[in-house]
Amino acid sequence: MSGKPKLHYFNGRGRMEPIRWLLAAAGVEFEECYLETKDDLIKLQKGGSLLFQQVPMVEIDGMKMVQTRAISNYIAAKYNLYGKDLKERALIDMYVEGMLDLNELLITHPFQPADKKEQHFATLVDKATNRYFPAFEKVLKDHGQDFLVGNRFSKADVQLLEAILMAEEYKPDILAKFPLLQSFKARISNIPTIKKFLQPGSQRKPQIEEKDVQKVLKIFY
Amino acid sequence: MAGKPKLYYFDGRGKMESIRWLLAAAGVEFEEEFLETREQYEKLLQGGSLLFQQVPLVEIDGMKMVQTRAILSYIAGKYNLYGKDLKERALIDMYVEGADDLMGFILMFPFLSAEDKEKQHAVIIQKATSRYFPAYEKVLKDHGQDFLVGNNFSWADVRLLEAILMVEEKKSDVLSGFPQLQAFKARISSIPTIKKFLEPGSQRKPVPDDKYVETVRRVLRMYYNVKAN
Numbered sequence: 515m516s517g518k519p520k521l522h523y524f525n526g527r528g529r530m531e532p533i534r535w536l537l538a539a540a541g542v543e544f545e546e547c548y549l550e551t552k553d554d555l556i557k558l559q560k561g562g563s564l565l566f567q568q569v570p571m572v573e574i575d576g577m578k579m580v581q582t583r584a585i586s587n588y589i590a591a592k593y594n595l596y597g598k599d600l601k602e603r604a605l606i607d608m609y610v611e612g613m614l615d616l617n618e619l620l621i622t623h624p625f626q627p628a629d630k631k632e633q634h635f636a637t638l639v640d641k642a643t644n645r646y647f648p649a650f651e652k653v654l655k656d657h658g659q660d661f662l663v664g665n666r667f668s669k670a671d672v673q674l675l676e677a678i679l680m681a682e683e684y685k686p687d688i689l690a691k692f693p694l695l696q697s698f699k700a701r702i703s704n705i706p707t708i709k710k711f712l713q714p715g716s717q718r719k720p721q722i723e724e725k726d727v728q729k730v731l732k733i734f735y
Numbered sequence: 736m737a738g739k740p741k742l743y744y745f746d747g748r749g750k751m752e753s754i755r756w757l758l759a760a761a762g763v764e765f766e767e768e769f770l771e772t773r774e775q776y777e778k779l780l781q782g783g784s785l786l787f788q789q790v791p792l793v794e795i796d797g798m799k800m801v802q803t804r805a806i807l808s809y810i811a812g813k814y815n816l817y818g819k820d821l822k823e824r825a826l827i828d829m830y831v832e833g834a835d836d837l838m839g840f841i842l843m844f845p846f847l848s849a850e851d852k853e854k855q856h857a858v859i860i861q862k863a864t865s866r867y868f869p870a871y872e873k874v875l876k877d878h879g880q881d882f883l884v885g886n887n888f889s890w891a892d893v894r895l896l897e898a899i900l901m902v903e904e905k906k907s908d909v910l911s912g913f914p915q916l917q918a919f920k921a922r923i924s925s926i927p928t929i930k931k932f933l934e935p936g937s938q939r940k941p942v943p944d945d946k947y948v949e950t951v952r953r954v955l956r957m958y959y960n961v962k963a964n
């Protein structure tokens with residue numbers, strides 16, 4: 515066994531992307547095994563690797579971990595990106611859960627049926643600009659620190675940067691009213707491990723293209 | 736400050752119920768403020784208590800915590816229901832997340848149309864009996880221990896019992912193919928703090944009814960047209 519975590523998912527963002535971000539932020543090299551067809555998924559299911567028959571699945575430290583949050587929590591704690599005590603962890607968890615709610619809108623958008631897409635886009639922009647970004651702008655404003663929690667780089671910073679960049683793909687000026695998030699974005703993007711992940715050739719996945727949406731749906735449905 | 740956690744939510748299960756379960760399991764007394772009017776909710780919003788404008792909200796240890804999972808993780812960590820190390824925590828998280836997914840099918844159930852309720856009922860039973868219960872049955876069978884993780888009572892056991900009881904409310908014999916889960920249910924239900932929570936007069940909330948649905952819709956001005964997932 516190579517010792518590197520091994521990610522099982524389709525070759526795209528979906529629910530695995532936050533895990534790729536976190537591993538990259540922690541400077542951890544990882545391997546990927548892509549599901550291309552439904553048969554690939556069935557093979558994994560039959561092999562007993564998927565506790566609830568679902569991916570993401572990450573082989574790490576002798577475990578076959580499933581459930582995005584569980585995997586993300588484990589990686590964050592192992593690589594000291596989860597705060598220094600229970601209260602910092604509570605703040606990180608609160609912020610990340612909000613980001614995951616926004617993330618859900620962002621990652622499901624390409625899969626919306628044509629007649630729902632416009633409404634979904636409006637909801638996505640509304641929630642980002644009226645609910646989530648204002649909350650994080652305020653957090654940064656109130657403490658004036660470089661990072662969201664405990665004056666230290668954590669999973670919360672990684673997750674927020676990911677959400678910001680994805681939201682900008684949908685609406686490039688989405689941070690127009692959020693000066694602190696703009697400088698946050700610049701600052702976190704410059705962290706060496708993050709900077710590397712943002713460069714071409716990294717394991718970061720692009721936004722899914724229209725032509726691949728059906729292929730992905732066929733794997734899972 | 737009283738020191739007791741204070742829960743802000745509707746007088747009903749929803750997303751707050753698993754928090755009530757965990758506090759009760761840990762033997763922690765808590766207070767509740769029930770949202771009954773739109774004005775109460777707007778007051779909370781204007782007061783800046785709701786980080787993402789949503790409830791559940793729990794005031795605990797000087798924090799105004801929102802986001803159900805964040806609250807639950809904090810309580811589990813504080814009251815030693817989160818395993819003894821990172822790997823046990825990983826297992827607990829996996830099992831809790833699975834139970835969460837199952838309960839997610841039940842959460843929106845009261846808000847569905849009659850026709851969708853029938854379909855969703857079938858989905859709940861199918862997912863429970865073909866995906867989730869078999870997974871937990873196997874975990875218990877493989878290690879033969881009383882508790883899901885680390886031979887010690889944890890958040891995972893509380894969550895699984897909650898899920899089992901909720902599914903049984905939909906189909907009373909749903910555990911018939913799962914002997915390990917039946918024994919598990921009996922065992923965990925007998926733990927003194929849990930037993931107390933299961934008795935009448937506790938802060939456990941009943942199955943959501945029309946009044947609950949009407950209150951949530953009126954207070955949040957949402958969930959009028961919910962579709963099954």
